[in-house]
Amino acid sequence: MRLLLLASTALFLAAPALAQQAPVPAPATATPGPVPLGQLPDTARPTAYRIDLTVRPEQERFTGHAEVDAELRRATPSLYLHGNGLAVATVLARVGGRTVTARYTQVDASGVARLDFATPLPAGRVTLAFDYDAPFMTGAEGLYRAKVGDDWYAWTQMEPIDARRMFPGFDEPGFKTPFTLSVTAASGQKVFANTPETATTPAGAGLTRHVFAPSKPLPTYLVAIAVGPFDVVPGDAPANAVRTTALPYRAIATKGQAERLRLAATEGPKILALHEQYFGIPYPYEKLDQIAGPVMSGAMENAGLVSYNDTLLLLDPDAPASQRRGFGTVVAHELAHQWFGDLVTPKWWTDIWLNESFAEWAGNRVGEIWQPGLGTDVAQLAEAFTAMDTDSRASGRPIRQEITRNDQIASAFDSITYQKGGQVLTMVERYLGAEKFRRGVQFHLNRFRYANAAADDFFESMATGSGDPGIVPVFRSFVTQTGVPVIRIRADGAGRWQLSQQRYRPIGVAAQPAPQTWTVPVCARQGETRSCTLLGSATGTLALRGSGIAVPNADGAGYWRYSLDDAGWAGLLGGADTLPAREAMAAADSLWADFLAGNASFARVIAGARAFAAHRERSATLQLPQAIAEVEQLDLSPAATAGLRRLAGELSLPRLRALGAVSFAPSAYAGEETGQALLRQNLVDYAAQTARDAALRSQLADAAEGALAATPRPVDPSYRELAFAVAVEDRGVAFMNRLRDSLAESGDPLFRSHAVRALGHATSAAEVARALEFTRDPALQSTERLTLMTRLAYQPLGRDALLALFTRDFDGAIAGVPAFARARIPTLFGGYCSADKADAVEALFRPRLAMLGGGALELSQALGAIRQCVALRTAKRAEVEAALR
Structure with a gap:
């Protein structure tokens, strides 16, 4: 699973009711033991599932019949398993040629359920049969539905523990069994599942039953179906040196999106083949469908039916490089899961x-x-x-x-x-x-x-x-350890580095009770020569074997930071613009980390930013400038804020002007090398949002207005989100209303994403109030409302408005939050830099963690971020002010 919204929460989705149960005879005995809130007891192990669903997405509920074959290790009068929000009408256990009735009860909100049998079941084989119905979810959990245009669709998202919302069973990754699925849907609807369809039969007036082949052994969280009037574009996955037969491959999306599926249809098989070549194992399932939808918050590796958010799979021919990169990396991520996660x-x-x-x-x-x-x-x-x-x-x-x-x-x-x-x-x-x-x-x-x-x-x-x-x-x-090693490096003048390691600790983070060490591969580069040592104790030595500048963390491959003395930083930064991109980025990151830990001065950081300003790689050029922008949280004086704006302009505008005149028209830079195009885009963003260059912002806002005009003047998609965001900030509620109307009318997933994210840039009280109204707007999909809420939390007034909402009506605010997202709600408030705000956030959430179904770690991390900012402000604001003035 690849999440796009790791700190997101949808606040206004409908919550399902808990399951209801038809009465059955009372059990003969009842000694179930404590409710298992983690792994289930080892009483039973499933061996196969047969699930038959009737799915009509235009309705509010679906129906199901599920049969689970299992092995009982011992005789039992009751059995724990999983089911969440299922209205179970009957449960029967078929064992040894007889049928035993059972009572089904959901006993915990996380979806733990108990079966109490009319007579105890003996050890051995049993088949559990359930008839039930349940609500469709409206967020991406369990079996969920959404209306797109005039049509209703249904998809599934089971990871981590939401398969129990679609069928009763043993919802743990350790249980891998074959699944045989059948789905009854309206005739004319397309139905997909993990495996190939084997038969269709009439199922009553206007209905058709779709039967699918039994699957390879799967855990419950990889079971998937989809129902609706989808567009389907076949791809070509020919045989190769690893897989000796062609693979059935399709790209799927909601009606009207076929043209945007062309890249997925042609390039997905190429990405798959790269994995097969590396793993040396053929793709392990019978077919591969890649399906898009507007509600999915990222992507999911369901075996044979991989699901994605629309923006990841649906690309126009002029898709910006960032979207193409997202397509490539996320598709590659999910297809890698077919081996790491699905096969094993x-x-x-x-x-x-x-x-x-x-x-x-x-x-x-x-x-x-x-x-x-x-x-x-x-x-x-x-x-x-x-x-x-x-x-x-x-x-x-x-x-x-x-x-x-x-x-x-x-x-x-x-x-x-x-x-x-x-x-x-x-x-x-x-x-x-x-x-x-x-x-x-x-x-x-x-x-x-x-x-x-x-x-x-x-x-x-x-x-x-x-x-x-x-x-x-x-x-x-x-x-197995928490934390990041920091390697203190000192040259001894004899071609060696003296090394020492400890846990990296920025200002505001207390020392750990006991020192930590790691077994760290420490590698350096001099010229073309790489030197490495395995540092397994607190101190060590690295012998350098090359010539020229010695660069720590060769190729930026290590998960560690390094600390140099001032002479060491001066020597390394002297050749900053010659470093390969990843090494330059690692140097910039370690220098900033050295400042946050109280070692390097802020003046040294500014010097480092200037040293990297001419680097050919956009990430190396802007990494330190983007970090420097974070000091705005430290409650700077007007003079220091003005100095920050000037510095940001000095670090971006000359380089931007050297690239030529800025235009936001489509194809203005047709044929330009991708790296230079990405550098220009990043410089424009930084100059507009951190330097706040007035001329550039006016140009962007005008471009946004033109894109929404009666006779539109299109904006290059690479700049569109930024243009919309600047217009929201500078042109206010009137522009927000026009943008919302264009969003509601658009079927272009990328345009909708740009518009929603831009609406979250509300900065005035009136803009924030209007944005909060949009979070209830039925013209937005649930994922879009989630995105808007998250983006608002990045803005000071938006964050305050969200905190006020939760303080005023906590129960109402979380009532419809998907279970998987609830624990992350506290992270929305980690951007504060005030002890009073930290206290308010803690007072709000600490007593209510049980209502969130977790979140203790997330709350502690949010509070840690706030208090770390407060400590940095106390320790470093005067130094930062002096440098910026």
């Missing part, structure tokens, strides 16, 4: 990192191979730095987090699992060597194909497959 599945959510870290690493790797010029490689590293920021706070979690309760599962899907995990894998691969690493991966996948594996299984596989057991301590130290 974790035994329990504690090891979900084995899915997501590998899919993140493999997705970025293949995305870069697919189209190198899109900047995938540097975008991955920038995301890893963001994960380091989260990992540096006082409250955190390791990549491999022990999960014992359902309400802890959502916390495992965050930047630590995805971006930290992915960067750790990059570090290990570069240190171990690409081919040895690949052999370890292949050994693991072959060893556990169609089965389950845990962390120790993976470590053993990598040691055996690579032939290097010494890599296991590296994995363990980074996977």
Whole structure:
């Protein structure tokens, strides 16, 4: 699963009612034991599912008949399993030639249910049969529906624990079984599932029953269906050196989107083939459908029926590079899951990192191979730095987090699992060597194909497959510990570096009770020569073997930061514009981190930003300037704020002017090299939003107005969101209303996304009030309302308005929030920089964590971010003010 909205919450979706149950005879005995709020007891293990649904998306509810074959380890009068919001009419157990009735009761809001049997069941085989109905969800959880244009559609999103909203069963990743699905829908509707359709039969007036082949063993969270009048575009996935037969492949979206599916139809098979080549294992399922929808918040790796948000799969021919990069990396991420996650599945959510870290690493790797010029490689590293920021706070979690309760599962899907995990894998691969690493991966996948594996299984596989057991301590130290190592580097004048390591601790983060060390691959580059050591203790030495500037963290591959003395920074920055992109980015990140830890001066940071200003790579050019912009949170004086604006202009406008006149018309830069186009776009954004250049902002706002005129003047999609955002900020509610009307009329997913995100740039009280009204607007899909809410939280007045809303009516505000997102609500308020606001956020959420179904970690991280900002302001504001004046 790849989430686009990790800190998002939809506040105004309808909440389902809890299940109701028809009466059955009272059980003979009732000794169920405590309600299992984590893993189920080992009483039963499912062996197969047969699920028959009637799905009419235009209605509010669907019906189902589910049969679950299971093995009972022991005789029992009752059984725990999962079901959430299901109105179960009857439950029957068929065992030993007889039928036993049962009472179904949902006993916990997370979807734990209990069956109490009229007579105890003996050990051995049993088939549980359920008849039930349930509500369609309106957000991406369970079986959900949405109206697009004049038509209704239904899709599924089961991960992590929402399969229980569609059928009763044993909703844990450790249970992998075949699933046989059948779906009755209105005749003329298209129906898709994990496996190929094998038959259709009439099912009454205006209805058709669609039957699908039994699946390979799957966990419940990978089961998927879709129903509606979809457009279908076939692709071509021919046989190759690994897969000896052609693969049935289709790209699917809502009606009218066929033309935007062409890229997915032609390029998706190419991305798949790159994975097959690397893993050396053919795609493990019978067919591959890639399906888009407007409600999905990211993408999901359902075996054989992968789902995406519209903006990820539907691309126009003039799609901006950022959208094409998103397509490539996310499609590669989800297709990597077909091996890491689907073929080999974790035994329990504690090891979900084995899915997501590998899919993140493999997705970025293949995305870069697919189209190198899109900047995938540097975008991955920038995301890893963001994960380091989260990992540096006082409250955190390791990549491999022990999960014992359902309400802890959502916390495992965050930047630590995805971006930290992915960067750790990059570090290990570069240190171990690409081919040895690949052999370890292949050994693991072959060893556990169609089965389950845990962390120790993976470590053993990598040691055996690579032939290097010494890599296991590296994995363990980074996977099981919270925090980021910082390597203090001092040159000894004799061609060596003296190294020491400790946990990186920015100002405002208390020291840990005990020192931490990691087994860190420390690599440096001099010229073309790479020197490495494995630093497994608090101190060590690295012998340098090249000539020229010695650059720490060769290729930016390490998950660590470094600290230099002032002479060391001066020497490294002297050659800043010659560094390869990833090394330049790692240097910029470490310099900023050195400032946040109280070591490097703010003047040194400004000097570093100027040194990188001429770098050819956009991410290296703007990384420090974008970090410097964050000091605006420190409650600067008007003079210092003006100085920040001047500095931002000096760091962006000369370079922008050197690229030529700025135009926002489509095809104004047709044929331009992608890297230069991306650099221009980033410079325009920074100059407009941080330097607040008046002429550029006026040009952008005028372009936005022209795009919405009666006779539209189109804006290059690469600049459209920025133009709309500036117009919202500078032209106010009148422009917001026009933008909303254009959004409501548009069937272009990218236009809608740009419009919604721009509406979140409301900065005045009137604009914020209007934006909050849009969050209830039926013209917006639930995901769009979620996006708007999240964007508002980035703006000071928007954040205040959200805090007031939650304070005024907490119950009403969270009533319809999807369960998976509730725990993340506190993160919306991590942008404050005030002790009073921290107290207010804590007072609001701490007593209500049970209502959120979790969120203790997320609240602690939000409070840590606020208090860290307060400490930085106290320690560094005077220095920052002096430098900016």
